[in-house]
Amino acid sequence: MNNSSIHDLMNKGLREHVFPGAVLLVGKGDTRLFFEAYGKANLFSGQPMTRDTVFDLASLTKPLATTLAVARLADQGRINLDQPVEKWLPALAGSDKAAISARQLLCHQSGFPAHRLFYMTLKSLAPLKRRAAVLDLLKITPLEDRPGETTRYSDLGFMLLCRLVEAAAGCPMNEFLQDEIYGPMALTDLFFVDLTRDLLPCRPFAATELCPVRNRLLVGEVHDDNAWFAGGVDGHAGLFGTAEAVFRLLRFLVADYRGRSPASVFSKQILSGVFNGEGKHRLPLGFDRPSAQNSSAGRYFSADAVGHLGFTGVSVWLDLEKEFCVILLTNRVHPFRWNTRLGRFRPLIHERIMEHFEI
The missing domain is CATH 3.40.710.10 (DD-peptidase/beta-lactamase superfamily)
Structure with a gap:
């Protein structure tokens, strides 16, 4: 042709x-x-x-890495898509993020804003402290809607999903993807x-x-x-x-x-x-x-x-x-x-x- x-x-x-x-x-x-x-x-x-x-x-x-990591963990029974994220991330307990579910994060219905310039804060920290600081920044970022009410595309929701994956998997997300998905494929x-x-x-x-x-x-x-x-x-x-x-x-x-x-x-x-x-x-x-x-x-x-x-x-x-x-x-x-x-x-x-x- x-x-x-x-x-x-x-x-x-x-x-x-x-x-x-x-x-x-x-x-x-x-x-x-x-x-x-x-x-x-x-x-x-x-x-x-x-x-x-x-x-x-x-x-x-988002779809080719993070979503697949969550799906694999759900298949393994290590994540329930409809349970609150505070189960795996207890640092969020008592915050307005505690009751958000993995499904809401995946569907962009978490209530998070679309984006924030976290790097403006992170660049002032020592490199080895930056990754842990992201969860603190996510915790204090105000939601713009109640979870489940509005669909708004959000980078921040997927940043939280990465930390959920790592808490449930017990290893960095890239290692989990390599061991469980990309490697076998x-x-x-x-x-x-x-x-x-x-x-x-x-x-x-x-x-x-x-x-x-x-x-x-x-x-x-x-x-x-x-x-x-x-x-x-x-x-x-x-x-x-x-x-x-x-x-x-x-x-x-x-x-x-x-x-x-x-x-x-x-x-x-x-x-x-x-x-x-x-x-x-x-x-x-x-x-x-x-x-x-x-x-x-x-x-x-x-x-x-x-x-x-x-x-x-x-x-x-x-x-x-x-x-x-x-x-x-x-x-x-x-x-x-x-x-x-x-x-x-x-x-x-x-x-x-x-x-x-x-x-």
Whole structure:
């Protein structure tokens, strides 16, 4: 099949400076229908983008890491999604956060505000004290709504989920993910860069921003400042990966969801809750759904599709019924975050793909 119409639009994105570079993977079932790299991973060094380029996955951390860690712990009976978080985090007892449930956090119904500049406080602390201080900051941050009343996308809720995972698992979240999920799936190209202990992995990273906070070009260290000052591993950001690794993870999840995996990591029951939600709102856990109007997924993805965007310029959309996915990874914040052209481009490329493959 001639894929020139997709190539043409991606190359137009390069010419119009939508992004310096990108990797686009389109899959149906276990088949990669389209898998190409475009442009530069680093404008300053001239490093080309390749299919093996590693991206800062930003908020894709929420569905592809934190949500899966919670789901695995729930499958193991170590977390109950509807019990108050104070059971695992007794430091929250007596606060307005005590009764929030993991399900409310996953559905962005915790009442937390969307974001706070925690790093402004963390940077004044010794590095080894910063991670523990995040829970204190979450505890004293006022809720904007009563838990369960309003849906408001929140980084802070997923930061709390990370600490819930670590309390229940008894180890750092990145270690739990490696031991229980990514390792068994042989996903070596999905990982966190733990700034408290790791040397920078020798990988072909896509550069992100000339950071005004850290005063350098960011390559292989998390772009999100709250996550960086917390040590690089957190619930809202910090995951790195390739398009191929994201595709393989989605394939594993779909196989477990369909009940056809010979070596399941997740139960079909927990993944049904993750993808389809429970209760009157039927909100998926950790994932998003296409907006009714002006969706980043374009006009053709099912209303029951799941996906997510990431601030650095990454996105994934998955139609479970058709087992069709589009993984678009870009470094649109390189060299500066003020480039917002990707918001207009995303629906166009998704629509071009769906029309081309007649999905």
